[in-house]
Amino acid sequence: MKDPLWYKNAIFYEVYVRAFFDSNGDGHGDLRGLAQKLDYLQALGIDCLWLLPIYPSPLKDDGYDIADYYSVLETYGSLEDLKFLIEEAHARDMRLITDLVLNHTSDQHPWFQAARSDRASPYRDYYVWSDTDQKYQEARIIFIDTEKSNWTWDAHAGQFYWHRFYASQPDLNFDTPAVQEEMLNVVRFWLDMGIDGFRADAVPYLFERTGTNCENLPETHAYLKRLRQFIDAHYPGRILLCEANQWPVDVRPYFGDGDEFQMGFHFPVMPRIYMALKKESKEDLVWILDRTPPIPDSCQWAIFLRNHDELTLEMVTEEERQWMWRQYAPQDRMRLNLGIRRRLAPLLDNDRRKIELANSLLFTLPGSAIIYYGDEIGMGDNIELPDRNGVRTPMQWDSGANAGFSSAPPQRLYTPVNSIAPFGPQQVNVADQRHDPGSLWNTLRRMIALRKANLVLGWGDFAWAESHSPAVAAYWRTYQREQMLILNNLSHQAQSVTLNIAADAARVFTDVFSGDAWHPSEDNELQIAMQPYQFLWLKRGEG
Numbered sequence: 001m002k003d004p005l006w007y008k009n010a011i012f013y014e015v016y017v018r019a020f021f022d023s024n025g026d027g028h029g030d031l032r033g034l035a036q037k038l039d040y041l042q043a044l045g046i047d048c049l050w051l052l053p054i055y056p057s058p059l060k061d062d063g064y065d066i067a068d069y070y071s072v073l074e075t076y077g078s079l080e081d082l083k084f085l086i087e088e089a090h091a092r093d094m095r096l097i098t099d100l101v102l103n104h105t106s107d108q109h110p111w112f113q114a115a116r117s118d119r120a121s122p123y124r125d126y127y128v129w130s131d132t133d134q135k136y137q138e139a140r141i142i143f144i145d146t147e148k149s150n151w152t153w154d155a156h157a158g159q160f161y162w163h164r165f166y167a168s169q170p171d172l173n174f175d176t177p178a179v180q181e182e183m184l185n186v187v188r189f190w191l192d193m194g195i196d197g198f199r200a201d202a203v204p205y206l207f208e209r210t211g212t213n214c215e216n217l218p219e220t221h222a223y224l225k226r227l228r229q230f231i232d233a234h235y236p237g238r239i240l241l242c243e244a245n246q247w248p249v250d251v252r253p254y255f256g257d258g259d260e261f262q263m264g265f266h267f268p269v270m271p272r273i274y275m276a277l278k279k280e281s282k283e284d285l286v287w288i289l290d291r292t293p294p295i296p297d298s299c300q301w302a303i304f305l306r307n308h309d310e311l312t313l314e315m316v317t318e319e320e321r322q323w324m325w326r327q328y329a330p331q332d333r334m335r336l337n338l339g340i341r342r343r344l345a346p347l348l349d350n351d352r353r354k355i356e357l358a359n360s361l362l363f364t365l366p367g368s369a370i371i372y373y374g375d376e377i378g379m380g381d382n383i384e385l386p387d388r389n390g391v392r393t394p395m396q397w398d399s400g401a402n403a404g405f406s407s408a409p410p411q412r413l414y415t416p417v418n419s420i421a422p423f424g425p426q427q428v429n430v431a432d433q434r435h436d437p438g439s440l441w442n443t444l445r446r447m448i449a450l451r452k453a454n455l456v457l458g459w460g461d462f463a464w465a466e467s468h469s470p471a472v473a474a475y476w477r478t479y480q481r482e483q484m485l486i487l488n489n490l491s492h493q494a495q496s497v498t499l500n501i502a503a504d505a506a507r508v509f510t511d512v513f514s515g516d517a518w519h520p521s522e523d524n525e526l527q528i529a530m531q532p533y534q535f536l537w538l539k540r541g542e543g
């Protein structure tokens with residue numbers, strides 16, 4: 001647990017506590033339930049859990065609308081349960097980070113209640129008020145399917161209040177020094193509890209300034225640096241993961257000189273993995289990685305295939321977005337805001353080869369991988385459910401009642417188990433896949449183990465390799481004297497690739513999965529025939 005740069009080569013697992021395991025039969029997953037499943041996560045090879053918000057909340061945005069920063073949602077358990085979970089995770093060498101929602105609270109938060117009912121309240125300035133709804137017009141609306149404006153009139157307050165997300169989530173006013181202090185107190189409270197860091201939600205929007213789009217402002221970076229200094233001074237080794245759904249060039253400043261965030265999501269690479277698979281071409285991946293600036297050595301990208309939100313199409317052109325919707329969300333109800341509310345397996349036609357190939361990209365492109373709960377067994381979605389709920393259904397542990405998630409009567413579950421074929425618990429569940437050596441779960445477990453055993457994949461530089469086939473995404477990862485050549489055949493057809501190999505290093509390439517070896521020819525060409533959707537992780541030198 002000592003390595004301060006542990007996150008460079010860690011496997012993260014995003015877990016929605018409500019959906020994971022219900023330990024007390026009330027139909028809701030809880031912290032004790034998650035603790036009971038840590039052995040499962042350890043067996044998969046997970047190094048760090050990221051918990052979606054666990055705080056008291058009216059749940060208008062599944063907990064991202066916080067009503068109390070210092071406690072745990074009742075159905076999830078107690079602070080004692082959280083401490084127990086942290087201890088159990090640490091005992092398994094696993095870390096745990098939670099969501100930190102700085103930008104906004106719930107409208108049920110006592111601060112907002114006090115602010116709206118009395119102009120003289122010390123909490124009035126905790127939020128952003130205005131007599132008109134015409135300020136900050138350049139700021140875009142994020143939840144375009146539900147919100148018409150970033151301002152909402154509040155009759156009690158007699159003013160409009162500012163919100164970048166749902167109207168039930170008023171933005172905090174970071175120009176108020178007390179808000180800045182409060183948030184440091186929040187951070188202190190959870191780090192004292194023993195968590196290993198935070199996924200900091202929606203950080204681009206902390207400040208508002210006239211004449212700007214109110215995103216990524218210098219004031220925001222100044223505050224985030226202050227937050228980092230505070231953590232480094234009192235809790236060294238704990239991490240901050242930045243959620244900024246922005247272009248890489250705009251995310252780059254969130255790493256600072258290694259003095260702001262240790263990690264940041266790479267949002268735009270994600271839709272391009274799906275574009276690459278559908279177009280059977282690496283061109284979109286090349287395009288975005290060419291536009292990804294280097295980051296300080298102590299920092300790391302976080303990459304992912306899916307998460308708890310819609311598959312966001314904010315970081316693509318309008319034309320690409322229409323194309324993605326046509327390809328991956330042919331029905332209207334599969335779409336939400338600027339994205340697609342479906343899970344990995346249905347998006348990839350439940351085709352094992354494509355799912356594994358997407359995971360090969362996840363584990364070998366630059367960054368640390370985050371797996372969304374349930375995707376390791378290929379769970380499906382339920383597009384009949386509203387908002388993003390269709391990708392937040394109960395974890396499918398076995399083929400029994402409630403998929404082994406809960407002992408409650410089915411009608412008491414927080415949401416129904418997804419029983420839509422071919423993704424119901426009869427076809428997709430943990431128990432069956434753990435028994436089957438050829439299952440998706442067991443394949444991913446092997447991939448995870450190999451990713452972790454090869455530090456070059458976490459630490460190494462990245463460079464494209466010329467494969468002479470647009471359908472094969474081939475690249476070098478190099479760290480000190482270690483080198484790996486990664487080949488991903490994005491096509492449904494076999495491909496022959498020829499790569500030129502520099503003559504100055506080891507002349508054997510070993511497949512880390514099978515142990516098979518390849519040797520370049522006399523004139524330093526490596527020729528490989530690849531099966532449809534095949535991927536190869538070749539280590540230079542003996543395996």
Ligand code: BGC
Nearest residue numbers: 061064101165201202243309
């Ligand atoms: C989270 C969403 C949430 C929003 C508002 C996002 O970035 O991922 O689930 O609705 O922040 O808090």
